[in-house]
Amino acid sequence: MGLKVGITYNLKKDFPKQEDQPIDHLEEYDSEETIEAIQEVLERDGHQVIKLGGTPEVIDRLKDSSVDIVFNIAEGVRGRNREAHIPALLEFLNIPYTGSDPLTLSLTLDKSMAKRVVMSEGIPTPRFKKVERIEDLQAIDLCYPLFVKLCYEGSSKGVRLDSKILDPSMLKEKVRWLLETYGPPLLIEEFVPGPEFTVGILGNNPPYVLGVMQIEIKGSSPHEAIYSLEVKRDWEKRVRYLCPPPISESLLKRIEEVALRAYRALDCRDVSRVDIRVGEDGIPYFLEINPLPGLSPLYGDLPIMARSMGWEYPRLIRTIFHHALKRYGFVEQ
Ligand SMILES: Nc1ncnc2c1ncn2[C@@H]1O[C@H](COP(=O)(O)OP(=O)(O)OP(=O)(O)O)[C@@H](O)[C@H]1O
Ligand SMILES: [Mg+2]
Incomplete structure (x- = not known):
């Protein structure tokens, strides 16, 4: 069955480089090779593929192209609902798409919200606190060592080799750096040793x-x-x-x-x-x-x-x- 399949995505190259951005600012976005690899598989299976991208022009492209279904890998541009933006648009236009719906994509991008849902099902997850300001550290009652990361990011954005925190002064220093470099909110978790x-x-x-x-x-x-x-x-x-x-x-x-x-x-x-x-x-x-x-x-x-x-x-x-x-x-x- 040959379908008209759109692909939605965000490419690193669609974002202009800005001097004041952290080195991992574009870490979540895809490269053209990934989109081409997906396209090749779908075309080999007899589908017609239309690359729709993930910038605001996608709205007109969707209206013009009348695709049957979208293969969605768009990370979105801003905010904790960014991964949900394209799927919400597709839902609104009644266009089928691969993967999770907007509620799930927002819920899982915000790690603290995902953890709350997971905990409510009795699934083990490290104890945590969401932090917006340096003053919030006063209310921390977690056991060291801790781990600090960004609440709404992936691809290890903001996670470095020194993200394991051993004491309150390290915590303050790391939190200050993350707030200044990336902005709130942050997630402070108890460190789980691994593997x-x-x-x-x-x-x-x-x-x-x-x-x-x-x-x-x-x-x-x-x-x-x-x-x-x-x-x-x-x-x-x-x-x-x-x-x-x-x-x-x-x-x-x-x-x-x-x-x-x-x-x-x-x-x-x-x-x-x-x-x-x-x-x-x-x-x-x-x-x-x-x-x-x-x-x-x-x-x-x-x-x-x-x-x-x-x-x-x-x-x-x-x-x-x-x-x-x-x-x-x-x-x-
Ligand atoms: N509580 C923790 N204890 C120990 N290590 C942790 C903890 N949380 C995160 N890490 C380490 O940091 C890495 C990145 O964290 P996490 O997977 O939460 O972030 P991410 O940037 O969303 O990752 P992804 O690239 O999978 O999207 C983990 O793979 C793990 O090595
Ligand atoms: Mg991860």
Whole structure:
């Protein structure tokens, strides 16, 4: 069945470089190679592909192009609802699209909100406090070591090798730097020692685990390793991806269960990637869920995981698309 498929996305190159922006300002956005890779898979399957982008011109392009469905990977431009903007527009125009709906995309981008929902289901996640101003630190009653990150960002924006916080003076210094460099809000969490895993989940009714991948940072103990911006940018040299991971069957099952429960609790659709660290108590703790996981065929964690599980890139893209087609009744199986 050949459909007219739009792709919505935000490219790094669509944003002008500004001197006063932090070095990871554009970290979330995609490169053209990723869009072309998705396009190639869809075209090979007989679909007509229209690149719609993710700037305000997308509104006219959507009206003019009359697409049947959109493959959405747009990160959006600003605010905690940015990932929800394109899906909300598509919903308004009654156009089907891949992936989660606006409520889920907003809820999961705001890590503190996602954690509240996950906690309400009894899923383990580190204790935390959302912070808007330096004065809020007075009310912190968390146990050190702590970890500080931005509340509404991904791709390890704002996360550095020194994001683990050992005492109140370090906390104050880090919070001040993050507030000045990126602005509020921040999320302060209790540090979970690790090892760290990321779990790929696909599908609906029921969703299933594509794979569990351990993130091993070369030269760091698994209890200390942080999958920081420095590490992600230099992944070829600094990261060893272990998929399937060398852990017991029972730990694997518990990690999968936490990931699946989080996916369900947050009403994710078609695809997501869940980040988990296992504490000293052996409990897998939910850190965050990414319903728009990076799909770069080269360095995206989900495509790397898929490859390790014997799924070439086209199969991953085709499967995500297929789950969306099924939800809208374009196909039966
Ligand atoms: N509470 C914590 N304890 C220990 N390490 C943490 C904690 N929270 C985050 N980290 C480390 O920081 C990294 C980035 O954090 P997180 O996954 O929450 O942010 P992100 O930038 O949204 O990631 P992504 O690139 O997956 O979108 C994690 O992969 C992990 O290594
Ligand atoms: Mg993450």
